[in-house]
Amino acid sequence: MVGHIPFGWLPMDPAAASAATGNLPAPFSAAAANGHVYYYLDPALYASAVPLARQPAVPTAAEVARRRQEEEDAGIHLVHLLVTCAGAIQAGDYSAADDNLTQARSFLAAITSSTGIGRVAKHFVDALAQRLVPAHPQAAPPPATPAELHIHFYDAGPYLKFAYSTANQAILDSFEGCDRVHVVDLALMQGLQWPALIHALSQRHGGPPYLRITGIGGAGDEIGEVGVRLEQFARSLDVPFTFREVRVDQLDGLRHWMLGVVPGEALAFNSVLQLHRLLVDPDVDPAVPAPIDTLLHLVTSLQPMVFTVVEQEADHNRPALVERFTNALFHYSAMFDSMVAASHRTGGGSTTSALAEACLRAEILDVVCGEGSARAERHEPVGRWRERLARAGLAQLPFGADEVRRATAQLIRATLFSATGYGVLECAGSLALAWHDRPLYAATAWRATGGDERDKGRRRNSRNGSGESNGRGNRATA
Incomplete structure (x- = not known):
């Protein structure tokens, strides 16, 4: 019946129902079909007979304050x-x-x-x-592969965006005037840092330099696939480019010959959230070089124009x-x-x-549960890194007010995090991504001690086309 709500009650004889409950109320009606009797309830009667479901009460300001205080x-x-x-x-x-x-x-x-x-x-x-x-x-085990986790962490906030953009700016500044440049990335991951650098180099006055990127990763990393994507991107912007793949179990296993460094090229090392993994307990055998010292010795021996470092603060x-x-x-x-x-x-x-x-969560579990060689997440504040890198023979390239303004503008423009508690702080030449003035990640830039004259020489050699070349490289320097 249109306008009525059927109920699937078992059929009851109207006379019996009347005897049990009195006269059958007028709003009820009955219909017979296939030997069964169905009863219908008028919606108006149903609405008046059934109380409305109680709506949850809106908490008062006092209740909200009380709950907040309890929490x-x-x-x-x-x-x-x-x-x-x-x-x-x-x-x-x-x-x-x-x-x-x-x-x-x-x-x-x-x-x-x-x-x-x-x-x-x-x-x-x-x-x-x-x-x-x-x-x-x-x-x-974690819910996804390390590569997938890395991409989602990149998308979730400004943390890696800050790290990559700050490091890229230091690399660009150091490469100014150089026609042959080489970046050694100590942890390539998905290569998310490098499209922005390639694009910036493509816009350089006088044409882009010949760019080489050496990507380092472990046995299970997709280094080759990432290299192919970077090469395709560079080609689309007409940036002369080659990629080199290096696989090591740990960064202290790197050797000079693996990197293919060419005399005369402008060299940069880049480390984002990697150096802390090379630290060890102070009671480890002092006769055995610590992994961090082995890597820093390699870096300083190659005399890079810049060594960019980003670590958890x-x-x-x-x-x-x-x-x-x-x-x-x-x-x-x-x-x-x-x-x-x-x-x-x-x-x-x-x-x-x-x-x-x-x-x-993985970092938390490592910090709390790991001891000795089983603990990898050995984060240290920037002051301690400054002392360690200086002892290794590196001099800091300080970020200044211009870099703070530029990093802040990039943070706001690229990630839309203005007025939400994020900010960029400068302290003793380092830049830090902060949350309500609490530093979360710190970026620093370094070069080998006494590198000014060497850098000038490299710029001259780079402009003169010294070092390894190929067709695309010659075209870039022509």
């Missing part, structure tokens, strides 16, 4: 329990650590997991659980678990807060956010 209190207790748990593990009191972890989980349940401490604390709870029980399920290389745990908790809280803001600003997809978060 803040729970967050304070949670942080205390997490640090106490780390201290108990460091002291070898695993029973107390387990009790602390159980309490931490109960406080975590009372905190909204989408923002603030709740979002990052889950990963630290899992890390402590894995530290207590190494076979804990949290040790499951954090202090996670302390031998004591409690100290590095506390430092990591505050660093990654800022990282997660900034990532949430970036996602809201750009409308980033849930997949991108989840996989970018997986990158940070």
Whole structure:
């Protein structure tokens, strides 16, 4: 019946129904079909007989404030329990650590997991659980390949964009006036840094130089495929280009002959988030050169015009678990807060956010659970890197006010993160990407000590066409 709502009740004889409930209400009607009787209820009667579903009450300002205060209190207790748990593990009191972890989980349940401490604390709870029980399920493999995680982390915020654009600018400045240039990338990954550099070189007054890129990676990296894509991109912009592929298990395994350095070319080394992986505990056998010292010796021996370095601005290389745990908790809280803001600003997809978060989660697990040679994420502040690189025979090329303005403009224009808490800071010649004035990543540029005269000579040799050549290179220098 049009305008009525059928109910699939079992048929009941109207007389029996009347005897049981009184007279059949007028708004009900009955129809017979195929020997079955169906009853219909007028919508108006149904609407008046059934109360409206109760709508959730809109919380008052006082209730919102109360809930926020409760979450803040729970967050304070949670942080205390997490640090106490780390201290108990460091002291070898695993029973107390387990009790602390159980309490931490109960406080975590009372905190909204989408923002603030709740979002990052889950990963630290899992890390402590894995530290207590190494076979804990949290040790499951990552949800994607390293290449996929890298791309999603690039898309999730300004972190790698800042690193790449700042390093590229230092390389461009150092290559000014050179017709043959060579970049050695210590971690090629997906090559996301280099299209912007190639494009900038294609716009150079007087024509682009002959560009060589040596991409370094591990056994499972798609170095060759990335090289093909870069070569196609360079060809589309008429930039003379060649690519060299180098595979090593660890960067201290690099040797001079692997890089194919040509005398007279302008050379740059580039390291984005790689050097900290070469650090070791201070009690390692001093007779064996540390991996970082081996690599820096190679770099300085090749006398590059510039060595660009970007690292996490954090202090996670302390031998004591409690100290590095506390430092990591505050660093990654800022990282997660900034990532949430970036996602809201750009409308980033849930997949991108989840996989970018997986990158940070892997770092957290390594910082908390790794000891000795098993720990790779040994982040150190820029001041310590400055001392180490200076000891190796490198002199800093300071960034100035112009670079700060340029980096800030690029940050706003390219990533739309203005007025959201991000900023660029300058400190002692380094640039840092900051979240509410807390540095997250720091960029520095270096060259071999006493490199001024050598650089002038290289510019002269480059303009005169010294070194290895091919058809495209000759065309670029003509």
